[in-house]
Amino acid sequence: MATVIDGKAFALRLRDYIRLQVASLKSQRGIAPGLATVLVGTDPASEVYVRNKARQTTEAGMESFQHKLNADTSEAALLELIAKLNADSKVHGILVQLPLPRHIGTERVINAIDPTKDVDGFHVSNVGLLGSGQKAMLPCTPLGCIMMLREQLGSLRGKHAVVVGRSNIVGKPMAQLLLADDCTVTIAHRYTENLPDLCRQADLLVVAVGKAEMIQGDWIKRGATVIDVGINRIERAGEIRLVGDVDFQSTAAVADAITPVPGGVGPMTIACLLFNTLTAFCRIHGLPEPQDAGFALAEGIGVLREFRHAS
Numbered sequence: 001m002a003t004v005i006d007g008k009a010f011a012l013r014l015r016d017y018i019r020l021q022v023a024s025l026k027s028q029r030g031i032a033p034g035l036a037t038v039l040v041g042t043d044p045a046s047e048v049y050v051r052n053k054a055r056q057t058t059e060a061g062m063e064s065f066q067h068k069l070n071a072d073t074s075e076a077a078l079l080e081l082i083a084k085l086n087a088d089s090k091v092h093g094i095l096v097q098l099p100l101p102r103h104i105g106t107e108r109v110i111n112a113i114d115p116t117k118d119v120d121g122f123h124v125s126n127v128g129l130l131g132s133g134q135k136a137m138l139p140c141t142p143l144g145c146i147m148m149l150r151e152q153l154g155s156l157r158g159k160h161a162v163v164v165g166r167s168n169i170v171g172k173p174m175a176q177l178l179l180a181d182d183c184t185v186t187i188a189h190r191y192t193e194n195l196p197d198l199c200r201q202a203d204l205l206v207v208a209v210g211k212a213e214m215i216q217g218d219w220i221k222r223g224a225t226v227i228d229v230g231i232n233r234i235e236r237a238g239e240i241r242l243v244g245d246v247d248f249q250s251t252a253a254v255a256d257a258i259t260p261v262p263g264g265v266g267p268m269t270i271a272c273l274l275f276n277t278l279t280a281f282c283r284i285h286g287l288p289e290p291q292d293a294g295f296a297l298a299e300g301i302g303v304l305r306e307f308r309h310a311s
């Protein structure tokens with residue numbers, strides 16, 4: 001039976017570390033990092049995500065500024081709000097919850113965010129910085145995944161990593177981070193031929209496709225490490241349950257380690273949002289960044305070492 005990677009416990013540790021850093025910044029300098037969230041419309045899942053993000057922000061001792069706009073808000077009005085948040089010295093991180101209503105151009109909005117405050121790492125300049133091995137703001141979900149992989153395995157060098165899913169939010173940046181950690185990386189997607197055979201070649205398998213329990217145990221190489229990014233609501237035996245993109249039981253029987261759903265990647269994503277907000281604050285104020293300071297040393301693990309790759 002595989003080791004179950006406890007993302008919830010890891011996220012708690014990371015949030016504790018952030019809370020202590022924030023408390024020390026407040027007492028030394030009298031200022032706290034601030035995160036602004038922007039939600040357009042009333043999508044119930046988005047409302048839950050934004051509420052959780054805001055709650056954890058204040059629990060970490062940071063300022064939370066929540067902006068809730070009607071679904072018929074114009075793109076121009078949203079861009080005006082972004083410009084105000086960019087100019088607000090109390091705001092160090094800006095998160096626009098996706099998806100946006102169809103009449104709003106997502107790329108125009110994301111690229112209007114000051115890249116230094118882009119705590120989602122979605123701005124085109126952060127995407128380019130990551131792709132060229134420069135210091136970027138890293139997308140929260142892939143950052144959480146790579147932290148768990150590093151903690152579980154130490155070095156990832158030379159491993160064959162298969163990423164199933166090629167979204168801008170998870171698949172593509174995940175592949176970049178794995179490459180920066182010296183993995184050999186394959187990206188699979190809906191048109192990939194013979195996906196089960198490809199997955200069987202993976203030392204590390206990261207799955208972000210949004211299809212409940214698509215990956216089966218007989219697709220897994222013995223001893224592999226499996227990171228399940230999916231969160232799917234299904235009905236089973238008359239009950240609503242949350243399951244991942246990976247069939248947990250059959251995969252756990254073959255893999256060396258696996259993240260559960262819930263309690264794996266999800267909690268790490270929010271912890272990494274707080275981590276990015278702290279990082280943005282430090283960059284804006286010219287202070288040492290969290291990955292250069294305590295956490296890696298305190299934990300005795302290199303989870304926050306830099307992401308750089310030259311060739």
Ligand code: GUN
Pocket residue numbers: 095096097098099120140141169
């Ligand atoms: N919607 C789903 N995932 C995300 C995310 O990571 N960030 C934002 N802003 N919206 C999302």
